[in-house]
Amino acid sequence: MRILVTGGAGFLGSHLIDRLMEAGHDVICLDNYFTGHRRNVQQWIGHPKFELIRHDITEPIRLEVDQIYHLACPASPIHYQYNPVKTIKTNVMGTMNMLGLAKRVKARFFLASTSEVYGDPDVHPQPEDYRGNVNPIGIRSCYDEGKRVAETLAFDYHRQNGVDIRVVRIFNTYGPRMLENDGRVVSNFIVQALRGEPLTVYGDGSQTRSFCYASDLIEGFIRLMNSEHTGPINIGNPGEYTILELAQTIQGMINPDAELIYKPLPQDDPKQRQPDITKAKTLLGWEPTVQLQEGLKQTIAYFRDRIEAE
Structure with a gap:
């Protein structure tokens, strides 16, 4: 398949690209290098099935692809609070641009959402049907509310335009290629x-906190993308x-x-x-x-x- 990964030069995006390239797909990596880095995908540069495009997803782009993994967005407080307006634009306009692309080319769309949609939770552990406790005007809301809006957009495009979506909620993840200055x-x-x-x-x-290793998380991504379940599904280590x-x-x-x-x-x-991963276990057969x-x-x-x- 031809697969687009936004934020592909980032921490998680680059691990996902490794898996997709090893599986023999054609992969397009889109990144504006705000928190991503070329060194994370260096081993694929020059490979005939790999393409690297420097692009900011708050601007539209036209591509022909079968699947879109939409991971682009700074995910650590230091980076998303550095330019909060840019963060919310990435989550709202960037997600709209990618959903618009998915709609035009009939690609399956995967949204990397976050456990931050649960805010400071009153329910523990957090199941997917918990609606969260988020401060809409706090210093973290550019990210928390941004991702909540991204989920809204995904489900509205799904209901209104028939876009085939998959939504994952990521809990704390760690591993090689994290940035040393990201404040996590x-x-x-x-x-x-x-x-x-x-x-x-x-x-x-x-x-x-619950800490999930990057390779476990990416396995969950791939299982969800290639399943028949829309989500949202929590992926994290309980x-x-x-x-x-x-x-x-x-x-x-x-x-x-x-x-x-x-x-x-x-x-x-x-x-x-702490994630409740009952759905991931029963629907995807996934656990860390x-x-x-x-x-x-x-x-x-x-x-x-x-x-x-x-």
Whole structure:
């Protein structure tokens, strides 16, 4: 098939492209390099089945494709809050442009949505029918509400225009090719520990997150895209850890003498996050296979190489 991946030079997009290229598809990677990087897809540049286009999806583009994986959007608070207006435009206009393309060429459209649509949840763990608790005017809303609107658009294009859609809600994911300066907790702790700096814990560290390794997540993407289920479907690892547990695990793996320092919790930071993956298990036969220790080992090795190359 001819498959378009928006945000294809990013953390998750590039892992998805690896899988699609290995499966023999023709792949078009679209990225404006705001958080993506050419080095993430370097191994495919020059391959006859791979095409890299520098493009911002807030502008329309005409292509002929069979499937669209729409991943383009900065996903870490530091990056999406850097230019919040651009973030919401990417989520709204960018998604409309890609849905318009899917409608014209009759492509199946896959939306990478997020567990952030649940906000700071009152229901735990979060099933897909939970409607969320999001602050519409907070500093995170350009992303949270942006993705909620993207889901709205996907379902409206589906109902009104018959566009074949798949919607995934991604929970915290980590792995090689994360950006070291993206402010996400896994990359923060690893980079701080490798550089011999104190590990910064926000709040008292009792807030929880679930960490899914990139390869597990991409497997879930591909299963959903090629299933008959529209979604939304949660893809994430139900193993729940406190931030303090994560800090101590990484500290133990890299630098047991590293200091932990505590800073105030940012505004609207969710207290707990854990996916209910019943649907993914029953409808897609999917569940995560990579344990946290194993995934962290791979991620630490990646960042160690990156830091040594600086």
